Amino acid sequence: MEAKAVVNSNNISGLIERTLNYVDPRLVDHGKRVASLVYGMLAVQKKYSAKDIQDICILAMLHDIGAYKTEEINRMAQFESEDIWEHSIYGYVFLDNLSPLKNWARAVMFHHVAAVHLPDTLEDRIREAAQMISLADRVDIYLQEHPDSHNLFGYLDRVRGSKFDGSILDLFYEADNQFSMLACLDEEKDFHKILPDVRLSEQECEDYLRMMIYAIDFRSQHTVTHTITTTRISCCAARHMGLSEEQIHNIFYGALLHDLGKIGIPVEILEYPGRLSNQAMAIMRTHVDRTEEILGGTIEEGITRIALRHHEKLDGSGYPRGLCGEELTIEERIVAVSDIVSALLGTRSYKEAFSKNRTLSIIEEQAREGKIDKSVVEVLRENFDVVLEEVEESCRPILDTYYGLRKEYQYLLGKYLYDGAKTADKGRKES
Ligand SMILES: [Fe+2]
Numbered sequence: 485m486e487a488k489a490v491v492n493s494n495n496i497s498g499l500i501e502r503t504l505n506y507v508d509p510r511l512v513d514h515g516k517r518v519a520s521l522v523y524g525m526l527a528v529q530k531k532y533s534a535k536d537i538q539d540i541c542i543l544a545m546l547h548d549i550g551a552y553k554t555e556e557i558n559r560m561a562q563f564e565s566e567d568i569w570e571h572s573i574y575g576y577v578f579l580d581n582l583s584p585l586k587n588w589a590r591a592v593m594f595h596h597v598a599a600v601h602l603p604d605t606l607e608d609r610i611r612e613a614a615q616m617i618s619l620a621d622r623v624d625i626y627l628q629e630h631p632d633s634h635n636l637f638g639y640l641d642r643v644r645g646s647k648f649d650g651s652i653l654d655l656f657y658e659a660d661n662q663f664s665m666l667a668c669l670d671e672e673k674d675f676h677k678i679l680p681d682v683r684l685s686e687q688e689c690e691d692y693l694r695m696m697i698y699a700i701d702f703r704s705q706h707t708v709t710h711t712i713t714t715t716r717i718s719c720c721a722a723r724h725m726g727l728s729e730e731q732i733h734n735i736f737y738g739a740l741l742h743d744l745g746k747i748g749i750p751v752e753i754l755e756y757p758g759r760l761s762n763q764a765m766a767i768m769r770t771h772v773d774r775t776e777e778i779l780g781g782t783i784e785e786g787i788t789r790i791a792l793r794h795h796e797k798l799d800g801s802g803y804p805r806g807l808c809g810e811e812l813t814i815e816e817r818i819v820a821v822s823d824i825v826s827a828l829l830g831t832r833s834y835k836e837a838f839s840k841n842r843t844l845s846i847i848e849e850q851a852r853e854g855k856i857d858k859s860v861v862e863v864l865r866e867n868f869d870v871v872l873e874e875v876e877e878s879c880r881p882i883l884d885t886y887y888g889l890r891k892e893y894q895y896l897l898g899k900y901l902y903d904g905a906k907t908a909d910k911g912r913k914e915s
């Protein structure tokens with residue numbers, strides 16, 4: 485969608501950080517420390533362009549993103565020692581398909597493989613990036629477990645030439661000499677400060693934003709297309725209602741961001757096959773406050789409000805604020821109705837996809853009860869077939885990506901986990 489930038493270089497890294505923090509702050513901190521060590525090595529090496537350095541460092545920050553595949557969240561505590569291949573492969577497949585880091589994503593797949601076991605066919609630059617991330621990862625985990633860095637150097641010397649290429653170790657020693665990296669590893673830094681020259685283009689910022697949204701929707705097979713469907717229905721209704729370009733722009737981003745806070749809701753609740761208990765419902769409802777925290781005042785106010793008000797009702801019975809009709813703009817009302825329609829049209833763990841007629845009669849009833857906007861419901865009723873066509877068209881590529889991603893993950897898992905188990909670096913157990 486062509487419009488002015490909503491997220492920019494200064495706030496996208498904070499947005500990613502706050503979003504992932506909800507899943508597990510330990511992983512975000514680890515990612516940042518690994519990125520700062522890798523940045524040091526790249527700065528000493530002076531081989532890559534500023535753009536490549538930036539990409540490799542963001543990759544280093546996200547190198548364990550495969551562990552955020554939260555169907556497996558319970559096992560996440562052991563991800564560095566047991567899940568060597570699972571999180572490496574899922575991380576690679578995820579970043580390759582859904583991030584602007586395609587070019588370097590393969591390095592993540594091999595970030596736990598010892599130098600001597602890396603495939604000969606690996607391009608040099610991928611080998612180097614994988615080794616840098618691998619070394620930084622091992623150093624950070626080593627120091628978390630034994631804060632005495634003296635022993636660290638002994639350990640690194642012992643694995644020179646086997647676990648790590650000598651050239652990568654030399655870069656690491658040189659970078660530590662020049663920047664005293666280890667001494668300031670524990671300083672609290674936001675990602676922006678680790679990488680001072682980070683300059684993301686508008687397109688990249690939007691691509692990272694979409695990456696976060698897929699990270700959330702792809703957690704449950706029922707929600708894979710929920711955000712995109714809500715966005716499409718909203719924009720379609722807004723167009724038919726004759727709203728201005730600027731309003732449609734805000735609706736687009738408001739709808740895109742509306743469920744960001746669901747990253748913090750446990751999958752057991754998202755996927756619960758029945759009516760949620762009051763307690764589970766209360767947790768589910770916190771997703772709006774979580775979205776507010778993640779956005780952290782960095783996104784334009786009009787857009788933020790649309791995102792935060794999608795569960796408010798005209799009669800004041802909604803949440804989180806119990807606002808009522810006069811306080812809710814037409815943009816906010818459109819996204820609120822579209823969110824309901826998207827949920828009705830989709831499958832859920834507790835229901836089948838509803839038909840056109842059933843969906844329409846449910847929203848018409850809610851409009852009659854004074855909960856949602858009548859004029860929005862009317863426009864959707866009049867244009868429902870067109871809306872459905874547009875929705876289907878925008879969902880198809882996402883579903884293809886989702887199923888393709890799962891297939892590739894299973895394939896690679898078979899290839900490396902079972903055939904290559906012996907070659908994997910067994911992580912902290914060995915170290
Ligand atoms: Fe790691």
Ligand SMILES: [Fe+2]
Pocket residue numbers: 742743771794795
């Ligand atoms: Fe929601």
Ligand SMILES: [Fe+2]
Pocket residue numbers: 710714742743823
């Ligand atoms: Fe939603």
